[in-house]
Amino acid sequence: MSAVSSVPAADSATALAHFSASLSFETDCADVHAALATDDPRSLDFVLLDVRSPAHFARGHVPGTVNLMHGKIVASKLAAYPPDTLFVTYCAGPHCNGATRAAIRLAQLGRPVKIMIGGITGWLDEGFEVAVVDEESPRRDPLALD
Incomplete structure (x- = not known):
């Protein structure tokens, strides 16, 4: 028996409840990208927070993001x-x-919240462009601090 099957999978009803609930807590880069691509910015129904340091944010972030470190x-x-x-x-x-x-x-403050799974790494893996604060900053690797 493999390590994969040594612990039995949940029954279908339990799996359905678990995976359905996970979408209440997270979204992905493709869904965020599609929402941001709208022609009407007033239709945007969320605020995207980049919670990395200002230095990382400056080197590359999802366009339209607000930078606010989690602390x-x-x-x-x-x-x-x-x-x-x-x-x-x-x-x-x-x-x-x-x-x-x-x-x-955010939840402690009573605010509705989801996580964009994958973060900026996932965003880049999807091939989506990043914005930079200083146009002189390299676009090659927004995660590198040199």
Whole structure:
């Protein structure tokens, strides 16, 4: 018996409940990209938060993103947004828990929140372009700090 099958899979009803619920907590880069590609910015129904450091953000981020490090998420920084605003957080990628930390802080503040799975790594893997703060910054690797 392989390590894969040594623990039996959940029954179909349990699997359906689990995987359906996961979409309440996360979205992916392709769905975010499609939403951002709309011709009418007023139809955008979420705020995308890049919770990495300002240096990483400057080197490359999802266009239209707000940069707010997870440790800086407090009620006063969110006051301009209506209470029902959906926030979608992302960080470096699957090896980083910054998006989760940000989601926890937002949930503690009573804000609706999802995580963009994959982070900026997933965004780049999908082949989507990044924006840079300083046009002199290289676009080759927005995660590198030199």
